[in-house]
Amino acid sequence: MNSENKVAIITGSAGGLGKAIAERLANDGFNIVVQDINNDLLLETEKEFKEKGYNVISFKSDVSKQKEQEELVKFTVKEFNKLDVFINNAGVDAVTPFLEIDENQLNKLFNINVFGTVYGTQAAAKQFIKQNTKGKIINACSIAGHESYEMLGTYSATKHSVRSFTQVAAKELAKYKINVNAYCPGVAKTKMWERIDEEMVKYDENLNPGDAFEKFSSAIKLGRYQEPKDVANLVSFLASEDSDYITGQSILTDGGLVYR
């Protein structure tokens, strides 16, 4: 392990966008901590990354638990001596009409997408302040943090909330030289979109499997759906010194879908 390397934690990185972000940061020279609630997939990813020669360790926890976010940071500092970048990537979806939104759905999505982001930001910021170093916190927002989508009401509300917390944390933490930004992907082919497509098709008899994904992605001006590496490219920039003068922003990376 190289103790000179910068250290990044990426939550929800056993698969999907988080895994691509972790891999990109490892290639950028970071020591990385992959975190997820899915332990089997997490261990597989850790093994794959070790075989590729990355400086990686894994930590199984639940981002919606404040204490577990603190333990994640503690574990990282114990293993790698410091923290430089914390990526609040873990997130979950739900597809229902507005009239069917219930308490379970609201609790689950807000707990993971919003509370998880707040707890992760707090744990990372406290560590940066203790270290007396600058630091970067990078949150997973979405096109749904700028525009609210039918059938994705709760999800969209959580991502608007992530954008709001990104702004307020950036304002309050700037005096410690902590930057807080967010990336807003569009339509990336991961397990999340597989689930969204499956659920949307259930609610509309005119849709066949794959149609909902196709419908969303056919509106993308650059003419193709998003690859996880498109998202990793933006996060790599936000984690680097090249973004030192940017804070409080929720930046769209969607191939031309939502314009703000």
Ligand SMILES: NC(=O)C1=CN([C@@H]2O[C@H](COP(=O)(O)OP(=O)(O)OC[C@H]3O[C@@H](n4cnc5c(N)ncnc54)[C@H](O)[C@@H]3O)[C@@H](O)[C@H]2O)C=CC1
């Ligand atoms: N796929 C897409 O098109 C888009 C995704 N996003 C956001 O990007 C982030 C990553 O999305 P995907 O990779 O597509 O999702 P995904 O569902 O493929 O992967 C999410 C990962 O988070 C983990 N996770 C779920 N709950 C957790 C918890 N409580 N604690 C720790 N880990 C947990 C899962 O086990 C999984 O490995 C999410 O925040 C999502 O909302 C935003 C816009 C578009």
Ligand SMILES: CC(=O)C(C)=O
């Ligand atoms: C998955 C997602 O973030 C969407 C539909 O915007």
